[in-house]
Amino acid sequence: MLERSVLPRKQRSTAIDGAIALIAILLIVQMWLLSAALEAFLGGHKETALPAAVISGLLLAACGALYLLIERVDRGGR
Amino acid sequence: MNPLEKPAAGPETRAEEAAPPRPLWRDEFSVLTGEERYVNRRQFGKFLALASLGMFAGNLWILLRARFAKTPPFPRVVIANAAEIPVGGARKFHYPTETDPCLLIRIDETTFVAYSQKCTHLSCAVVYSNLRKRIECPCHQGVFAVADGSVVSGPPPRPLPRVLLERKGTDLLAVGLQGGEA
Numbered sequence: 323m324l325e326r327s328v329l330p331r332k333q334r335s336t337a338i339d340g341a342i343a344l345i346a347i348l349l350i351v352q353m354w355l356l357s358a359a360l361e362a363f364l365g366g367h368k369e370t371a372l373p374a375a376v377i378s379g380l381l382l383a384a385c386g387a388l389y390l391l392i393e394r395v396d397r398g399g400r
Numbered sequence: 401m402n403p404l405e406k407p408a409a410g411p412e413t414r415a416e417e418a419a420p421p422r423p424l425w426r427d428e429f430s431v432l433t434g435e436e437r438y439v440n441r442r443q444f445g446k447f448l449a450l451a452s453l454g455m456f457a458g459n460l461w462i463l464l465r466a467r468f469a470k471t472p473p474f475p476r477v478v479i480a481n482a483a484e485i486p487v488g489g490a491r492k493f494h495y496p497t498e499t500d501p502c503l504l505i506r507i508d509e510t511t512f513v514a515y516s517q518k519c520t521h522l523s524c525a526v527v528y529s530n531l532r533k534r535i536e537c538p539c540h541q542g543v544f545a546v547a548d549g550s551v552v553s554g555p556p557p558r559p560l561p562r563v564l565l566e567r568k569g570t571d572l573l574a575v576g577l578q579g580g581e582a
Contacts, residue, residue, distance in 0.1 A: 338441050345448040352455035356462075363462050365520075365558040366579045371459075371466035378459035385452035392445045 474576040488530040495574045514563035521556040
């Protein structure tokens, strides 16, 4: 159950903007990682696939956590 | 009755308390401008998070291909007779399948090299320039070294996949492919 946020409206807005900006940055890193992993794979270097997938999973978890934060702050403001 | 006193719960208040929870569409399509700003950003955040999931799925697909995709054994195929190719000459052949064009080049009397003919940039057919002693892609001026297929200049991101050769008498055999996804 999400707790009601006690932040004022302006601070909630700043928190949501910051979280979205962070997600966007993480997504750009993930896009770069995917293209680099694909490039290496097509070049015959299969050993890079595992660390790339692990790091991409961690970035996904971070993005998911930030999205949940947005949900929490947003829902708490209503 | 005291005007400051709260009225007793009437039928309307009881109806509000008993009202069902707010439907999801009211959250997603808010009629209040102030709330709409929140909803839009939340939707954008959801879109970004889903895009992140897509990136992860792509990486996972690469991992599965790298771990579990079986590499078919390369056939041993006679591709040319060494005597037929002059020094500095080149010949086209297909390996490992009929849809994979390759280039066999005779660098000197005893040295033969062979590479995939598909440029690693956009798969144009590369050609050997005996004049400049290099392999060139005419589409975007990509240049590869003839000795090892490495990129000398231009947009190609990777070396040309190399066909492994064996010599059996005067016959040249292709026995494998090095570099590039098999």
